[in-house]
Every structure is written in structure tokens, then in C-alpha cells.
Amino acid sequence: MSISEKLSERNSGSCELCNAEPATHEYTVSPKNDDSIDNQVALCDTCLSLIDSKEAAHHWRCLEGSIWSPEPAVQALSYRILHNFKEEDWASNLISSVDYDENVIQWGMSAHEVPDVHTDAFGNKLENGDTVVLTQQLNVKGTSFSASKGTVVKKIKLVHDNAGQIEGKINDQVIVILTKYVKKSL
Secondary structure (H helix, E strand, O other): OOOOHHHHHHOOOEOOOOOOOEOOEEEEOOOOOOOOHHHEEEEOHHHHHHOOOOOOOOHHHHHHHHOOOOOHHHHHHHHHHHHOOOOOHHHHHHHHHOOOOHHHHHHHHHHHOOOOOOEOOOOOEOOOOOOEEEOOOEEOOOOOOEEOOOOEEOOOEEOOOOOOEEEEEEOOEEEEEEHHHEEEOO
16 A cells, blocks of 8 residues: 655655554544544554554554654554553553643544443433333422332433433423433333
8 A cells, every 4th residue: 555645755754653664554543534644644564453452562662752753643643552551661651751732632542432321220222312211219309299110201311421311301390310210111
């Protein structure tokens, strides 16, 4: 595979991670797209083949050089790979030695993020608009009523940034309900 001339020139034709082999691949650092070389890293065959390997710590010692690259894409990818080995002293020390812009760190860590998944008391995935049934009686704070076990709550809304909560309407009032007290209606 060939890489663009501009990307190749950025590191004199060498892999931007190991600097030991010729760069032969354009690697786009997710979640960015490949519309700009600013989102890409020039990689050799070896680095590309080991990029997702958790057993290649010995190879990734080469990041001790690339972590200092002026290119944000190389910084983000180096940070991301080092994070896979953060339990090892050499990687942990290297991570703590750099002072990256917060955007570069977020870009690098985006591959490790797990999206919030709202699930009911039985592990069923909940989505906006689902109908749920309360699995126990709930005292509704700030009101004079309680919601009895078996109450059906239609068209729920997921609470952003809190996978343990949903919003639903009971007695014409929108309330926050803990997901551990509901069962999805199938």
C-alpha cells in the first residue's frame, strides 16, 4: 500500500511510531476521518500489525520517541497505545512525563471509552421511547404519592451521563426512576 507524498514527507518516509522501518500505511486515528493528513499517522508493516496487540509491550518501547512528536495524530495514537500498557512502569512513567493538550488526550482515549448503556434490573438494554414496568413500589420524592409495583411507564427517556437513571411520566409528572427498579416491557 502506498501513502501520500505529503504524509511520507512529514517523517522522511519512516514510520512515525517506531522510526525504524519505512512507512507503508496511512493509518487514520479514530474517531477522526481520513479527509486530512492531520488525522493520519504513517506506519510501517510491523507497527500496523501490532497496533491492537496487548502482548507487544517490548515493541512499543519505541513510543519513548514518538510520544514527543509535534503532530497531534502521532501524539494521540502514541498515548492510546501506551494506555494499553499503563500497568507497566515504563509506560506509566512515559504517560506521566508528557503534558498534552486535553483535546489530544481525549482523542487518544476515545478508543477506550465505553458508551453508557442503560439496562433494566434484568440486564435488558433500554432505549429512549421504551415502555417499562416498575418491579417494586417506589416512594416518589417531592410528591404525595407512591408508584406501585407493576406500574407501566411509557415512552421513557434515558438520562444522559447516568446509565442508572431514566425519566418517565407517572400520574402526569415526569420523575427520575432508577433503572434497577424497572423491567423492560417486550
